[in-house]
Amino acid sequence: MNTIRGANLLSLEHLSRTSLVEILDTAESFVEVHQRSVKKVPALKGRVVASLFFEESTRTRLSFETAAKRLSADVLSLAVASSSVKKGESLRDTIATIDALGIDAVVMRHQSSGAAMQVSRYVPHVRVINAGDGQHQHPTQGLLDVFTIRQLLAERHGTTGAESGAELFDGLKVLIVGDVRHSRVARSDVDAYVALGAAVRLCAPATLLPVDVANWPVEVAESFDDALEWADVVGLLRLQRERGSGSFVPSLAEFTFTHGLTVERAKRLRPDTIVTHPGPMNRGVEIDSRVADLPVAVMTRQVTNGVPIRMAVLFLTVAGNPGGER
Amino acid sequence: MTDLVLRNGRIVRPDSSLVADVYLREGRIAAIGSNLDVPAGTDQLDASECWVGPAFVDLHAHLREPGFEHAETIESGANAAAIGGYGAVVAMPNTEPSLDSVAVVAYVLDRGATTRIDVAVAGAITMARAGERLAPMAELAALGVRLFTDDGTGVQDAALMRRALEYARPLGVRLAQHCEDAWLAAGGSMNEGAVSSRLGLTGRPALAEELMVLRDLELARATSGRLHLLHLSTARSLALVAQARREGVDVTFEVAPHHFTLDETACATYDPIMKVHPPLRTTHDVEALRTAMRRGEVDAVATDHAPHAPEMKDMAFDEAPAGMLGLEHAASLTFEALGGAEGDPQRFFSLLSRTPARIAQLRASDVRPRHGAHGGDVVEGESATLVVFDPSARYVVDRERLASRSTNTPYHGRTLSGRARATIVNGRVVAFDGELA
Numbered sequence: 001m002n003t004i005r006g007a008n009l010l011s012l013e014h015l016s017r018t019s020l021v022e023i024l025d026t027a028e029s030f031v032e033v034h035q036r037s038v039k040k041v042p043a044l045k046g047r048v049v050a051s052l053f054f055e056e057s058t059r060t061r062l063s064f065e066t067a068a069k070r071l072s073a074d075v076l077s078l079a080v081a082s083s084s085v086k087k088g089e090s091l092r093d094t095i096a097t098i099d100a101l102g103i104d105a106v107v108m109r110h111q112s113s114g115a116a117m118q119v120s121r122y123v124p125h126v127r128v129i130n131a132g133d134g135q136h137q138h139p140t141q142g143l144l145d146v147f148t149i150r151q152l153l154a155e156r157h158g159t160t161g162a163e164s165g166a167e168l169f170d171g172l173k174v175l176i177v178g179d180v181r182h183s184r185v186a187r188s189d190v191d192a193y194v195a196l197g198a199a200v201r202l203c204a205p206a207t208l209l210p211v212d213v214a215n216w217p218v219e220v221a222e223s224f225d226d227a228l229e230w231a232d233v234v235g236l237l238r239l240q241r242e243r244g245s246g247s248f249v250p251s252l253a254e255f256t257f258t259h260g261l262t263v264e265r266a267k268r269l270r271p272d273t274i275v276t277h278p279g280p281m282n283r284g285v286e287i288d289s290r291v292a293d294l295p296v297a298v299m300t301r302q303v304t305n306g307v308p309i310r311m312a313v314l315f316l317t318v319a320g321n322p323g324g325e326r
Numbered sequence: 327m328t329d330l331v332l333r334n335g336r337i338v339r340p341d342s343s344l345v346a347d348v349y350l351r352e353g354r355i356a357a358i359g360s361n362l363d364v365p366a367g368t369d370q371l372d373a374s375e376c377w378v379g380p381a382f383v384d385l386h387a388h389l390r391e392p393g394f395e396h397a398e399t400i401e402s403g404a405n406a407a408a409i410g411g412y413g414a415v416v417a418m419p420n421t422e423p424s425l426d427s428v429a430v431v432a433y434v435l436d437r438g439a440t441t442r443i444d445v446a447v448a449g450a451i452t453m454a455r456a457g458e459r460l461a462p463m464a465e466l467a468a469l470g471v472r473l474f475t476d477d478g479t480g481v482q483d484a485a486l487m488r489r490a491l492e493y494a495r496p497l498g499v500r501l502a503q504h505c506e507d508a509w510l511a512a513g514g515s516m517n518e519g520a521v522s523s524r525l526g527l528t529g530r531p532a533l534a535e536e537l538m539v540l541r542d543l544e545l546a547r548a549t550s551g552r553l554h555l556l557h558l559s560t561a562r563s564l565a566l567v568a569q570a571r572r573e574g575v576d577v578t579f580e581v582a583p584h585h586f587t588l589d590e591t592a593c594a595t596y597d598p599i600m601k602v603h604p605p606l607r608t609t610h611d612v613e614a615l616r617t618a619m620r621r622g623e624v625d626a627v628a629t630d631h632a633p634h635a636p637e638m639k640d641m642a643f644d645e646a647p648a649g650m651l652g653l654e655h656a657a658s659l660t661f662e663a664l665g666g667a668e669g670d671p672q673r674f675f676s677l678l679s680r681t682p683a684r685i686a687q688l689r690a691s692d693v694r695p696r697h698g699a700h701g702g703d704v705v706e707g708e709s710a711t712l713v714v715f716d717p718s719a720r721y722v723v724d725r726e727r728l729a730s731r732s733t734n735t736p737y738h739g740r741t742l743s744g745r746a747r748a749t750i751v752n753g754r755v756v757a758f759d760g761e762l763a
Binding site for chain 1: 518524526528529597640642643
């Protein structure tokens with residue numbers, strides 16, 4: 001796929017370097033809206049965006065809804081109980097009901113992989129933005145991660161992200177640590193980093209690596225300690241306790257022992273290494289509280305950047321004519 | 327009953343074939359020969375360029391009645407079978423209630439007797455298919471049940487499966503296993519591998535199937551039991567069975583059309599129609615199944631016909647039930663896999679009729695209350711339960727025009743070749759050119 005203009009955003013897989021840079025540059029142009037006294041642009045005035053969360057996620061929903069409102073879209077917020085299936089309603093019926101209210105786009109979170117793609121088939125006239133589907137993809141998280149990294153690196157180089165394009169990613173060493181197997185964030189992150197030119201290594205207990213890791217465009221780091229010294233960016237993942245990862249490692253304490261970013265291990269980080277985490281953090285499990293509060297840990301910046309990234313995604317998918325000028 | 331003569335068909339016998347007329351009278355083959363003189367008023371069916379052989383026998387059909395009549399009934403399933411060229415199907419026991427008692431089995435047999443074809447029953451191995459205590463196999467065998475299975479799931483408890491094999495042996499029945507270790511397959515909705523990982527779907531590894539195949543082969547060896555393995559889907563499963571057979575284990579097995587025509591990449595759009603257990607495997611496995619079929623190393627093609635109402639397939643992939651339709655298109659898919667019109671018609675009828683009839687004990691030589699004779703030779707005196715199969719037919723699958731009550735075929739829109747022109751049960755044409763007769 002060469003652009004998300006006028007299209008759905010279901011996955012970062014197959015998204016080209018150019019189209020990723022287009023999204024990042026669009027997001028950068030929206031950053032300054034945040035600094036205005038009137039935090040709004042009329043780009044999606046009169047458009048209706050539904051946020052449909054089958055799986056609750058307060059922070060992602062708030063971020064999307066904030067983004068939609070800053071673009072002047074009307075927002076329909078529907079918290080669909082994840083038990084709707086148990087009540088007998090099919091995915092098709094649920095989306096048909098929402099569609100009947102008249103919507104231009106749906107931002108969708110679902111506990112099942114592929115649900116966003118299925119919905120895009122049910123309502124082809126509606127733009128579908130995947131806000132996380134099962135263990136598949138979380139495209140806007142991947143985008144805000146690379147956006148945050150580009151912004152930080154550009155600041156260090158005394159330039160701006162838009163001026164740097166994707167060149168700051170060339171040869172950038174990115175280490176992704178933890179429950180890669182069950183992580184939609186990891187899949188989106190790897191897609192984005194690799195497309196932008198970074199070198200990616202994964203580090204995890206053997207049971208939390210993807211079953212087909214040999215096919216991934218990454219290396220596997222045997223030693224977490226060595227990999228920490230290698231990395232320019234350390235992307236921690238949430239240990240997906242709610243997905244039964246518990247049985248994939250003996251205990252949380254053992255995970256911390258082998259793969260937690262403890263205070264001791266954090267000493268191996270270079271002063272300019274950046275630590276990211278998609279949140280919510282399991283403090284004391286994948287990251288020690290004191291490490292999470294170090295300046296190298298940029299979680300707050302990630303959350304802030306979620307808004308312009310989601311503004312860019314909504315703007316490009318809903319208002320962007322394929323091939324047209326902005 | 328009107329008599330019928332099939333003109334100029336290629337008659338496919340177990341070891342030879344010839345072009346001749348077949349005269350059917352009072353439910354039996356009355357004469358075979360060239361330019362047969364038949365009484366005035368005898369119906370004629372032009373079978374030239376067609377294969378004439380015993381009507382197909384499906385070892386594995388989920389007819390959903392009792393319990394899930396909105397998805398399929400015994401009658402609608404039998405109609406789908408008749409259109410597909412089948413003269414008999416074995417109804418699977420995962421109904422509600424399960425087929426684990428005389429009353430429910432008798433109900434299915436009685437309903438089946440009112441349909442166009444023969445409906446045999448596979449009884450449950452364990453009560454309610456719960457895998458805890460044995461179903462009354464002797465009582466059900468007395469009703470004519472010859473296959474037992476907990477299909478939908480396998481019997482997980484090795485000690486119970488061993489006991490079932492021991493108990494069943496003197497009854498002259500065979501135990502059919504759905505081979506998937508429940509723990510290895512837990513939570514999985516497609517084949518485990520690169521595709522499942524990319525899609526973020528939990529996998530059902532090939533190992534889940536192969537480990538139970540291996541376990542049951544050893545149990546059958548140890549007990550001298552009779553075992554049938556349902557819908558084997560991996561190259562390794564086939565190799566394990568071949569090895570055990572050489573060593574004298576009494577085991578038969580089937581493959582399902584979807585496993586030799588579709589691979590795991592069909593799941594890439596998250597269409598729940600493509601969800602099935604065991605799952606669609608790799609292209610390597612698909613090729614291994616096709617090769618084994620062509621070499622005569624496979625006993626039977628069985629459909630695993632599994633209707634689900636449309637709303638059940640409008641769910642997320644991992645939440646939707648597993649299973650797809652099979653009865654109406656299995657013969658075409660088998661025909662194509664064997665090489666089409668260039669393929670071996672003996673092998674075709676062996677896979678679809680003669681061997682499954684032997685496994686299900688539905689042949690003339692099998693003592694069997696209620697059911698007619700299937701899978702026989704095409705000679706004078708044999709039952710007139712036949713199929714006229716047209717190798718030159720081509721048609722487009724249309725899910726809106728199926729005899730089944732459900733529409734979950736993975737072949738919608740696909741052009742298939744070879745088709746049952748006429749299905750004849752006891753001398754009566756029950757389906758003709760894709761329509762019920």
